[in-house]
Amino acid sequence: ATPDDHVVVLFGATGDLARRKLLPGLYRLAQAGLMPAGYRVVGSAPTADALSDEAFRAHARDAVTEFGGGEPSKPEWERFADALSFGAADPDEPGPLVAAVRAAETALGGGPRRLFHLAVPPVAFASVIGTLDRTGLSEGGRVIIEKPFGTDLASARALDGIVHAVFDESRVFRIDHFLGKESVDNILALRFANGLFEPVWNRDHISHVQIDVPETIGIEGRAAFFEETGTFRDMIVTHLFQVLGFVAMEPPTSLGAKALRDEKDKVFQSLRPVDPGHVVRGQYEGYRSEPGVAPDSDTETFVALRADVDNWRWAGVPFYLRSGKALGQRRQVVTLHFKRPPLRMFDTAWASGGGRGNALVVDFDDPGWIAADFLAKEPGPAMRLGPARMTFRYADSVQLRNGLEGYERLILDAMLGDQSLFTRSDGIQRLWEVADPLLRSPRPVEPYAPGSWGPASVDKLVAPHHWYLPDMA
């Protein structure tokens, strides 16, 4: 399917997200021939950060060069740059934005759709939506809202009220770019398109699940955002819980937005509210001296916790989630650990097989890979067991070369009006309920050394199990 003609309005066009992901992403979509036949991208920001059309094009070109795989080729770039313009907007001075949108619509002719991407800090959502309402720009348009959607249950409800007063739910696209990652989407294919895995995908066979997303980067100058947000909201309540939804859900009746989101949201309904006693909050040493960070900041840059999905498929199977900044390695991995079978006949300890036993590893960092770790007989006269692995690598798969990054895929879906991979109001609200006990009584942050795996107490959290983060063999 190709989207209808579009005017995409990018709020926060001079910000970090636009530079790293959205401008390179839109360019990539254009290059891949996936943008609508007619489209314009109008950048917007408060008047204080206003750019001329020319300066915005240069800004976008720099972003594409730095984060979109290098210098764009001249003819392709020029075609894309022609579609870019800028319109500043303040709540009491939206004139330039309105003019830029109208000019873009006139250039396209034929009544294109409007898509507003709110790549702005959460505190600015209400004001931008107010502007869209007062200027009438909201009419018939769709809106992409960045995470985190609210900071707790009350603020998420309030934000829903503000959004729904202007956009009905069918036009609201709450974005979580992890759900646009090929390998996260592939969890649905792995589970539901195969007879091999799903029959053992439950508490009868699985002992525990790990969703592990360590990052090496620090806060990269995002102190203002990060101090308010912290890793629990930024990564766990948004991305990691969403991935957990895909890992834990029942088979949906279809991949349509309603069926898929109903099943994911049922998982969230079954999640037990987080027990602060099963949470480790950490802060990397040096965080408090980052520019813009309070010298006595209690904001966490690391979280590990145990989540429990209390339903018939998963009761008793802990889900261990971990994410943090300034850690030893960047990874995005789900592992399902299988129960130990009876091994008496082998005269060998489970641990002698490398200690890892049976695990299914889903590495969902682009391009991603999947491995099944199991025990095999070591060649020789004796029956000795050793670790073995079967691997699927996305990078080897020819037909997957056209893969899109999370944001690219999702912006395309929003233009197509497909909400399947966007989060829904009720699901988000439930996740804030689940988060509530920790938000109310956060445990003190424990310091950890940059480049480590977080505070030492993370090992106790998973005992008698161990964190398992295998490299691609």
Ligand code: BG6
């Ligand atoms: C963002 C978070 O949503 O996701 C960042 O705000 C985090 O803190 C990033 O670094 C990770 O995304 P990616 O694209 O590197 O997988």
